[in-house]
Amino acid sequence: MAFSSKLISRGFATSTYLNSIKHVTVVGGGLMGSGIAQVAAQSGHNVTLVDLNEQVLQKSKGSIEKSLQRVAKKLYKDQEAEAKKFITESVSRISVSSDLKDVVKKTDLVVEAIVEKMEVKHKLFSEIDPVAPESTIFASNTSSLSITEIASVTKRKDRFAGLHFFNPVPVMKLVEVIRIPDTSDATYNQVMEWSKAIGKTPITCKDTPGFVVNRLLVPLLCEAVRMMERGDATAKDIDIAMKLGAGYPMGPLELADYVGHDTTLSIVEGWHKKFPDNPLFEPMKSMKELVQQGKLGVKSGEGYYKYTK
Ligand SMILES: CC(=O)CC(=O)SCCNC(=O)CCNC(=O)[C@H](O)C(C)(C)COP(=O)(O)OP(=O)(O)OC[C@H]1O[C@@H](n2cnc3c(N)ncnc32)[C@H](O)[C@@H]1OP(=O)(O)O
Numbered sequence: 001m002a003f004s005s006k007l008i009s010r011g012f013a014t015s016t017y018l019n020s021i022k023h024v025t026v027v028g029g030g031l032m033g034s035g036i037a038q039v040a041a042q043s044g045h046n047v048t049l050v051d052l053n054e055q056v057l058q059k060s061k062g063s064i065e066k067s068l069q070r071v072a073k074k075l076y077k078d079q080e081a082e083a084k085k086f087i088t089e090s091v092s093r094i095s096v097s098s099d100l101k102d103v104v105k106k107t108d109l110v111v112e113a114i115v116e117k118m119e120v121k122h123k124l125f126s127e128i129d130p131v132a133p134e135s136t137i138f139a140s141n142t143s144s145l146s147i148t149e150i151a152s153v154t155k156r157k158d159r160f161a162g163l164h165f166f167n168p169v170p171v172m173k174l175v176e177v178i179r180i181p182d183t184s185d186a187t188y189n190q191v192m193e194w195s196k197a198i199g200k201t202p203i204t205c206k207d208t209p210g211f212v213v214n215r216l217l218v219p220l221l222c223e224a225v226r227m228m229e230r231g232d233a234t235a236k237d238i239d240i241a242m243k244l245g246a247g248y249p250m251g252p253l254e255l256a257d258y259v260g261h262d263t264t265l266s267i268v269e270g271w272h273k274k275f276p277d278n279p280l281f282e283p284m285k286s287m288k289e290l291v292q293q294g295k296l297g298v299k300s301g302e303g304y305y306k307y308t309k
């Protein structure tokens with residue numbers, strides 16, 4: 001797999017000599033899946049992006065192209081031809097499909113980024129486990145569910161890991177690599193190398209709720225929502241405070257809108273069920289109302305703030 005020195009020096013692709021993963025299947029063409037497909041394609045991998053219907057996939061393709069333009073602008077400033085080539089080549093490595101069982105017949109890695117519901121993830125992995133080649137590695141991008149529990153429906157627990165990306169995937173450099181007790185050394189090494197090959201910095205963590213980042217970040221978002229609900233300060237002032245007083249790139253309420261309230265609420269409700277005595281995991285009234293009204297944040301056009309496309 002060949003990479004330009006420019007991509008490598010900008011942190012977009014590294015240590016490719018150890019990366020044995022050539023074809024990647026990304027399941028879920030939403031916020032995260034589109035980003036994961038994009039970073040894999042722009043670092044030279046062939047990618048198939050799978051979602052339930054053609055309409056979602058067309059939307060994903062559009063958002064990937066827009067994001068690639070932003071990346072190209074940064075990588076190839078004042079080099080229009082190079083920028084165009086980068087975009088065209090990256091796009092050409094991505095195909096889309098709604099036939100997951102067919103796609104996984106020939107793939108090295110499956111990264112699942114569908115809705116944050118255990119039963120839906122179980123259904124997906126139990127369907128593809130008998131069809132995918134022996135050597136294929138399965139990974140989940142879950143924010144908060146147990147990787148061990150997700151993997152439990154498959155017969156390839158040794159070839160299963162968590163690969164947790166951050167939004168926006170093309171910008172955020174971190175990947176949390178979650179090793180479950182069954183993950184083999186070979187699988188662990190392959191996903192670590194692949195994470196570097198797509199230009200990310202991997203860290204390793206155990207399969208504990210929220211892994212590292214979300215275990216610290218989600219309680220902060222929840223506390224900010226509760227603070228606003230109590231009327232201690234407005235959403236806008238809480239956000240200004242955390243940006244100017246604590247150096248956060250986004251305030252916690254802006255970030256909750258950015259992550260998506262369906263996702264955040266699923267995380268909090270799951271943890272509340274598991275740890276009912278921890279007040280940090282008590283689901284917030286205003287967030288439940290937003291989800292009921294379909295106000296999921298940036299992706300639906302409204303959350304704690306309103307957004308124009
Ligand atoms: C829930 C989970 O399981 C885990 C999670 O993901 S938790 C959420 C983690 N994410 C965060 O915490 C994000 C916090 N926010 C930020 O880091 C920043 O606000 C941000 C990077 C999103 C945007 O940065 P900003 O300075 O406010 O806006 P903006 O100027 O538009 O973007 C900054 C750069 O990123 C680029 N960028 C932003 N979004 C992009 C995208 N989707 N694709 C490509 N490039 C993008 C922009 O082009 C811009 O590039 P230049 O610096 O070359 O101009």
Ligand SMILES: NC(=O)C1=CN([C@@H]2O[C@H](COP(=O)(O)OP(=O)(O)OC[C@H]3O[C@@H](n4cnc5c(N)ncnc54)[C@H](O)[C@@H]3O)[C@@H](O)[C@H]2O)C=CC1
Pocket residue numbers: 027028029030031032033050051052056112113114115116117120124141142143144164165166167258259260263
């Ligand atoms: N939103 C965020 O900031 C982050 C989310 N995550 C996790 O990533 C996963 C996806 O989250 P988002 O991208 O935000 O959600 P999203 O709602 O934007 O996208 C999910 C996509 O999955 C598709 N889908 C649902 N069931 C499917 C199935 N059976 N087969 C194929 N496609 C299916 C939906 O049509 C949708 O396009 C979740 O597990 C979430 O917890 C992880 C990191 C950050």
